[in-house]
Amino acid sequence: MTERVRFTSWPRFRGPLLLCGLVLAALTAAACTESLDGGAACPSLCPSTAESFRDTIVDAVVLDSSLAGYPALGLSPLILIANRPDTVVTSAIIRFDVLPTVFSANRGATVDSITAVDSVFLRFPLDSTGRRGIRPVTLEVYDVDTTASDSVTSVVRSLFRPDRRIGSLVFTPSAIGDSIRIPFSKTVMAAKIAAKGRLRLGVRIRGGSGQLRAVAFVVGSGAPSVVFDPSTDTTYAPQQISPSTILPNSTADVELAYAVYMISDIASPPPGENTLVVGGFPAYRSYLRFNVPSRITDSSTIVRAEVLLTQQASTFGNAADSVGLFALIPTTTSLVTDLRRILDLAAAGSFAGVDSTLL
Template identity: 60%
Template sequence: MSERVRWSWSRLRAPLLLLTLVTSSLVAAACTENLEGGAACPSLCPEQSQQVRDTTFEAVALDTSLGGFPSLGLSATMLLANRPDTVVTRNILRYDALVTSFNPNGTGALDSITTIDSVYLRLPLDTSGRRGTAPVTVQVFDVDTTASDTVPAVLRSLFRPDRLLGALTVTPFTTGDTIKIPLSKTAVARKIAAKARLRLGLRLVGGTGQLRPRAFTLGTGAATVQYDPATDTTYRPIAVATTTTIAGATPDVNLAYTVYSLTDVGSPPLTANTLLVGGYPAYRTYLRFNVPARITDSSTIVRADLILTQQRSRFGNANDTVAVLPIVPATTSAVSDLRRILDLAAEGRFAGVDSTRLVPSDSGARTINVLALARNWRNLPTNVPRALAFRISQEGAQPAELRFFNSKAAAGLRPKLRITYLPKSEFVLP
């Protein structure tokens, strides 16, 4: 290297070194100074991030519980129970279209049914709902009447000895997935000859226990009335499915009264300062939230929990572990009927809110992760309330209930949201 080049570099090295030191000092100052705006530093100094904030507050604008679930006709299973200190129910099954003719030996010609044999009610069961180790008797009654048979008091009056069609004694805990209850051949043959309808009422007597009959599985799976159309054993038995037609009723009302339950003894009434999920008939709980836009719309939520304080319950299957299932209301504020809002709500798993398993007889604070739901609030239209609701598993087919304190309870017991978030930072030149 020539002397001139070495001399030029030695003269430039000092200013460059000074410039480097000054630049480093400015960057260091920018990274340590607490700027009011706060937006420049994270961009200049990627190693320093915004401070994560954590807040727990009473965000519930409305909370309430609504009973009478599930709607008639919409339950996959029913509860048939005789537990006098807890729950007592009856089941109604309607067969308004009995088969009155058959095809003898596949000849193609239809003959009227004049005699029948092997008549019984085939009752599929959900074996997870069996309770009781002592024998009980399932009784079947003819509950058809010209009176208003959608009125529970009218139906209960028809459970009397002169209307008994059949009975079967079983031990609930040892039953299989189906039981067959023999029915009176004479009574059913009379109905077939008259082309009349058959409406059955079921109850348990003679002991304490419960069964869980299947109602519908994708439109099938309910109990059937089965009989042979003749005494000749070569004829295939006829199975009649449940169906009903109520004069002037809409299809959904007809569906509701095809297979349903009556409650003789149910869960205690809802008390003050309480939210109720489950019970019999079952309740659902609805919560609407009011969360500041600076959190939902102007931050990144990294954690969100709903904190509920559970009350101890002694009703039903109090010591069993039961699942609380979240549902997400998605209707706009134009819909004010809470029953309709809950009927139209989507399953919580589709919104990323998982079920929570609890024991009714326990108490204390319970935390439910609602992070996915809270993150989605910013995407909802302004006319869709930020809300969450809960129902119990096997709703309408088991009596367990969960009770929580509501927003009118003492301050330390009220529902709360706990949210951890990172305030949004926009790049701004200092």
């Protein structure tokens, strides 16, 4: 990608200011013409011709780099469950590390142990905006709990196998509303509760091309949840469990990030040589640092700047897709040299007074 910067500037001359000072000191107007009709710096003594705006294109980029992995784990309000083998294939991981072992029958005073369960569902609130597929697909649920290091993506991915599949649902994405319920094995659920264990579920789409955007908020009513009857007696009110995870020697924000997250089997390819990438999945962001030549800053006032980028053809977007490009302005000082830290602390261009529509 070729980057250049176009500056629109107003020439700024320091000569008339100095000249007018000398004239006043000598009590003479010898340095000026006889026309006394104004210059901007010294209107009575130093007339000047108005200068027009000038556009200048320079190769001012001194550093450019693309960084992958956005949004950061746990910071996205949505998770993508997709099966588009030519572009992106992702799965969702939802952890329920604290399972109830007792329940209050219809919220009464009596507390009973959970010895049997019925009607077990994984409930996903969905983002109902955007286009959805019109062909039926199969959403599968897997038991991805393991004693191995399941913070490693390759370990979790290996658990999506037939003997671990505990539930499924065939549906048409365009025909569902703002949530979906996927039934899964009550036998597995009952065994997890009896063992005072944990429930860690993996969800993926099989049997057709499609995608869902599910709400990922862990705190509040918008989070995914497991809903089940705590007894075979159908008169009892269902129980609902919210995601949570317990990670040894970890912080609260890391545990929150791993309660609901995504893994990718097929994702955006890394940028090639001399290429910057913006967007994709997981998304890339590009960082550019400029050094404006002193020949411009010393003699002009810059009133507008544009970044000119040469786009390469992409095979991953649909012809009818629209793309938005937004500027982020670093808010750190030069003491911060970590590019990811700089981007994480960047502010929206509108906040910093930058019109991103010029990009």
